[in-house]
Amino acid sequence: MNNAGREKIILGRAISLIVAFIIAFALTSIVVYFSGFNVLKVFWIAITGGFGSIDKVSLSLNEAAPLLFCTLAYIVAFKSGIWNIGAEGQLFVGAIGSALAGIYLQGLPKFIHIITIIIAGFVFGAFWGFIPGILKSKFKTNEIITSLLMNFIGVWLVSYVVRFPLKDPDSFIAVTQKVQDSARLPLLVTRTSLHMGILVGVAVAVIIWFIFQYTVFGYRLKTMGVNPLTARFGGIAIDKMVPVTMIISGGIAGLAGTVQVSGVHFLLTEFISPAHYGFFAIPLVFITRLNPFAAIIASIFFGGLLTGSKIVQLTVGIDPNVITIFVSLIMLSLMLDQYIEKGILKLFKKV
Amino acid sequence: MELLLLIIAAMFRMSFTLFVPALGETISQRAGVYNVAAEGYMLFGALGAYLTTAITHNAWLGVVAGILCGAFLSLIHAYFSINIKANQFVSGMALWLFSMGFTSYIFRTVKVEGIIIDGFNPLIINHLTNLPYIGKIIFNESGLFYIGILLIPVFYIFLYKTKLGLLIRSTGENPFAVDMAGYSVYRIRYAAVLICGAMSGLGGAYLPLVILHNFNENMTAGRGFIALCIVILGRWNPAGVFLGSLLFAAVDALQMQMQVAGSRIPYPLLLMLPYVVTIIVLVGLGPIMRKAVAPRKLAVPYEKGEE
Numbered sequence: 001m002n003n004a005g006r007e008k009i010i011l012g013r014a015i016s017l018i019v020a021f022i023i024a025f026a027l028t029s030i031v032v033y034f035s036g037f038n039v040l041k042v043f044w045i046a047i048t049g050g051f052g053s054i055d056k057v058s059l060s061l062n063e064a065a066p067l068l069f070c071t072l073a074y075i076v077a078f079k080s081g082i083w084n085i086g087a088e089g090q091l092f093v094g095a096i097g098s099a100l101a102g103i104y105l106q107g108l109p110k111f112i113h114i115i116t117i118i119i120a121g122f123v124f125g126a127f128w129g130f131i132p133g134i135l136k137s138k139f140k141t142n143e144i145i146t147s148l149l150m151n152f153i154g155v156w157l158v159s160y161v162v163r164f165p166l167k168d169p170d171s172f173i174a175v176t177q178k179v180q181d182s183a184r185l186p187l188l189v190t191r192t193s194l195h196m197g198i199l200v201g202v203a204v205a206v207i208i209w210f211i212f213q214y215t216v217f218g219y220r221l222k223t224m225g226v227n228p229l230t231a232r233f234g235g236i237a238i239d240k241m242v243p244v245t246m247i248i249s250g251g252i253a254g255l256a257g258t259v260q261v262s263g264v265h266f267l268l269t270e271f272i273s274p275a276h277y278g279f280f281a282i283p284l285v286f287i288t289r290l291n292p293f294a295a296i297i298a299s300i301f302f303g304g305l306l307t308g309s310k311i312v313q314l315t316v317g318i319d320p321n322v323i324t325i326f327v328s329l330i331m332l333s334l335m336l337d338q339y340i341e342k343g344i345l346k347l348f349k350k351v
Numbered sequence: 352m353e354l355l356l357l358i359i360a361a362m363f364r365m366s367f368t369l370f371v372p373a374l375g376e377t378i379s380q381r382a383g384v385y386n387v388a389a390e391g392y393m394l395f396g397a398l399g400a401y402l403t404t405a406i407t408h409n410a411w412l413g414v415v416a417g418i419l420c421g422a423f424l425s426l427i428h429a430y431f432s433i434n435i436k437a438n439q440f441v442s443g444m445a446l447w448l449f450s451m452g453f454t455s456y457i458f459r460t461v462k463v464e465g466i467i468i469d470g471f472n473p474l475i476i477n478h479l480t481n482l483p484y485i486g487k488i489i490f491n492e493s494g495l496f497y498i499g500i501l502l503i504p505v506f507y508i509f510l511y512k513t514k515l516g517l518l519i520r521s522t523g524e525n526p527f528a529v530d531m532a533g534y535s536v537y538r539i540r541y542a543a544v545l546i547c548g549a550m551s552g553l554g555g556a557y558l559p560l561v562i563l564h565n566f567n568e569n570m571t572a573g574r575g576f577i578a579l580c581i582v583i584l585g586r587w588n589p590a591g592v593f594l595g596s597l598l599f600a601a602v603d604a605l606q607m608q609m610q611v612a613g614s615r616i617p618y619p620l621l622l623m624l625p626y627v628v629t630i631i632v633l634v635g636l637g638p639i640m641r642k643a644v645a646p647r648k649l650a651v652p653y654e655k656g657e658e
Contacts, residue, residue: 031453031456035460083440085444135630135634139634141630141633141634142583142633144387144440145576145579145580145633146630146633148573148576149573149576149577149626149629149630150626150630152572152573152623152626153623153626153627156619156620156622156623157619157623159619159622160617160619160620160623163617163619164617164619276451279448279451280448282444282445282448283445283448286441318460319455319456319459319460321452321453321455321456321459322452322456323452324448324449324451324452324455324456325449325452325453325456327448327452328445328446328448328449328452329449331441331444331445331448332427332431332442332445332446332449335431335435335437335438335441335442335445336435339435
């Protein structure tokens with residue numbers, strides 16, 4: 001394909017994305033309008049509110065970090081043709097791992113402790129992803145359903161852990177003890193809440209891009225995603241690759257739990273995923289078209305929108321669930337994409 | 352003994368929320384359309400039924416509203432999966448997310464007076480309710496429950512003994528042949544998806560009207576997804592679907608009674624049980640299920656004139 005053709009396709013995609021945003025915006029506006037709010041005011045505050053000051057930017061980037069990890073987790077799985085829908089559960093279980101390492105390992109140097117909690121979050125999340133993976137390869141169980149059900153089990157597992165074995169005996173509510181000071185993620189900017197989670201996320205995005213672009217392993221994953229039959233005839237051991245992919249995907253989602261525990265709450269509660277990051281990230285994957293770099297941009301934008309929605313709630317009084325409606329509508333209108341895209345390409349040909 | 356009766360009675364009562372959506376899902380999958388968003392239709396149905404009943408104080412209007420709300424959401428899925436030919440899983444996930452956000456938003460935004468609704472109460476049928484054992488188990492339910500039970504033979508006869516049932520089954524196996532015979536594949540699939548939406552809405556409506564007399568955010572708690580598994584388990588057959596639903600309802604009922612009875616097992620672990628059992632059953636019956644034939648064109652969009 002020549003360069004001009006490529007440019008047109010990218011432009012077509014960009015326009016179809018914008019059209020999807022406009023459709024979602026229009027439909028959400030109807031909901032907002034009929035609940036008696038000023039549409040423009042709500043959206044203006046929601047979009048700009050998350051980036052107004054250094055504190056708000058910090059909050060937005062902190063929201064973006066778990067979103068980014070969950071989106072990347074889905075990207076790895078979907079690119080390999082595996083439908084892991086379980087990032088929410090993997091986030092919760094990863095959080096258990098990081099909480100354990102953060103609370104009970106004492107006297108470690110900060111650098112080593114941080115590495116440890118990251119590994120713990122990854123391993124626990126990876127384990128939660130491994131289960132649907134191994135069930136798929138050994139028993140041909142549909143991973144969409146198993147990974148989905150694992151979400152519910154993971155959430156109840158955290159509920160159990162914070163109420164019974166790990167409950168802080170001095171607290172009246174269901175929380176664990178605080179993590180050690182050495183297990184708190186370092187701040188990027190002093191006197192803000194901005195922790196290094198987003199940077200780790202960007203690093204993971206680069207690694208994923210590199211693996212898929214330049215390594216044999218990534219090539220095998222991609223082949224598996226495009227056509228499993230070709231992959232099998234090409235000598236790729238799919239039965240082994242599926243659990244391995246799920247381990248990586250689950251581990252990355254587990255890191256979302258890590259940053260929530262040791263960057264935001266500093267303890268484990270049932271409320272470590274207030275925006276349901278694992279579910280919220282599903283539309284983002286489709287918006288980014290499985291591109292890790294686009295995932296960074298999308299996470300920051302929607303992280304800002306999540307912060308903005310909290311500010312709208314405080315100032316205007318609208319329920320922040322309106323953002324979930326908005327995002328799911330983008331996902332729906334993106335399915336009209338191919339039609340919009342075809343239409344635009346036709347238009348280009350005429351011009 | 353008393354406890355066992357309670358568990359069995361609860362099993363029947365809870366099974367409604369599983370077999371009714373699963374019957375609808377059976378019809379739509381038989382016609383070749385996957386409805387991952389059954390969970391979402393249920394949530395819509397639950398909220399619609401709750402709000403309507405809270406405002407009108409008429410539970411039957413609530414049932415109608417629940418059915419309509421579920422059907423409305425499924426209509427969107429029908430459009431995307433049949434006309435647009437989008438990936439049915441993606442469309443389902445999007446609609447499920449939408450339903451979570453939308454129902455929570457509406458529930459928090461619309462203020463209704465009083466939180467508890469009357470809904471349906473168990474009917475007392477003279478003589479029958481007083482029968483030993485059986486009376487407490489199956490003759491002490493709400494009117495809605497009996498309608499649900501009636502729907503099982505109705506769906507069985509509809510699917511296997513009527514012309515439309517045959518058309519639906521053929522559409523899932525060989526839509527081209529249906530098209531050649533002069534029937535509209537699109538229309539049949541639309542009808543099947545709408546039936547799924549309506550039934551899921553009805554199943555969702557049962558939760559606020561009969562079980563809780565209240566609404567909670569995300570109160571369906573994955574029942575729509577378990578219903579998906581039940582359809583596979585029941586081999587796309589209404590009778591099998593009912594048996595599968597009883598199995599899961601039994602686990603649910605057991606779990607609830609253990610909580611009520613003050614079991615020493617911590618309650619979050621009990622609440623996990625239905626999902627764990629679903630996964631175990633899916634895995635354990637895997638080899639048998641692979642032989643069970645799913646509709647050949649399940650989740651495959653139909654392009655007119657294409658074989």
